[in-house]
Amino acid sequence: MPAISTALSGPQSRPSLEGKTVVIADDDPIILDYLELRCRHLGLKVETASDGLRAVLKVGRARPDLLILDLNLPDVEGFRVVERLSDPKFAPVPVIILTGRSDEASKQRCEDLNVFYVHKSTETWADVEPLIYELLAHKPAEAQEEAPQPEAAPLVLVVDNNPAVLTELTQRLQKYHLNVIQASGGTQGYLLALRSKPDLILTEYDMDEGSGHYLLSRVKGSPSTQHIPVIVYTGTTLSKGEEFAIQRDLRGRGQAAAFMMRGANSAELMAEVGKLIPLPG
Known part of the structure; x- marks a missing residue:
């Protein structure tokens, strides 16, 4: 995995993610620990899995609000995990596919399965974090009315x-x-x-x-x-x-x-x- 900064950003005026749960599945323990640390820093409850089968079991048991999933998992690869989770016995869960693959077939498969594709790189967390907020954060109506910002060029x-x-x-x-x-x-x-x-x-x-x-x-x-x-x-x-x-x-x-x-x-x-x-x- 390319070097990724582990410096945590300071407090920001963003909606709370408290009470939300994410399952992270990756067979690389360094990536798994890094993502867990980052997600806990956002206030998320985190469950982890190191293979596809455990990912399916964790989703079934924890009923998470989000799944972050590597493609190249042991036992059951990432796309098969997504297919299994389409079974009606599982509650619907948004999925972020986090992978080192950059081939067009993988990107198209993500689009077909209606999951979010993020390429593993030095910008991984910068791409994942806004998606987490997009998928999980719900701003109260009154929070939408913020003080006007100083004018800047569009x-x-x-x-x-x-x-x-x-x-x-x-x-x-x-x-x-x-x-x-x-x-x-x-x-x-x-x-x-x-x-x-x-x-x-x-x-x-x-x-x-x-x-x-x-x-x-x-x-x-x-x-x-x-x-x-x-x-x-x-x-x-x-x-x-x-x-x-x-x-x-x-x-x-x-x-x-x-x-x-x-x-x-x-x-x-x-x-x-x-x-x-x-x-x-």
Whole structure:
């Protein structure tokens, strides 16, 4: 496992997770201990398992609020655990798949099973923690009304698997004094949206690591991000019929704020951006 900082962050103004239970399943004792420490620091009750069979048994007995699961487990591998837990005798439980695999088949399988994919890396906890809050925290209504924050330039998340396009769009947006963060795929983009809560998302439609359609459905399906407007674009050459079908799919359900061809000029793009967020200066 890559080196991960074990420094615990100080108290933050976040909803309490007290009373919530998580089961963590991983056959690497270092990772298991690390995640247990982190989760207990958040106020979670923690049950651990070192193989797939024990993970299933722990979920059945503890009835947790969340399962964090490695794929390469002894006895019963991670995807089989998820399949077993779909049995009606188990209470529904959200699942975060934490794995060193980065192949497209594994990512697609996670999407098919409606579980969250997180790649093991030096940023593992930075990706897992916001998901835990997204899945488990329930803010009381009065906590939603916070004191207004000092005005800052809007934050735009740009998602594209083409580095040249990321650079081009970032430079366009920064000319208007907007703050910009980047992601190289829909999966990473969704995790970054959870963590950073941007004011606007610009995403390519056709990407290898989580499509724009996937990102849009995740963002609009999550209470903490569903308010964020999303502009979807594509550099793929489309017929009029194909463009109309995508427009209808993305905008017909009120999900995408706009759908554009990437070749659109800067003025056209910024006009759409300006409809959704204020342009400083």
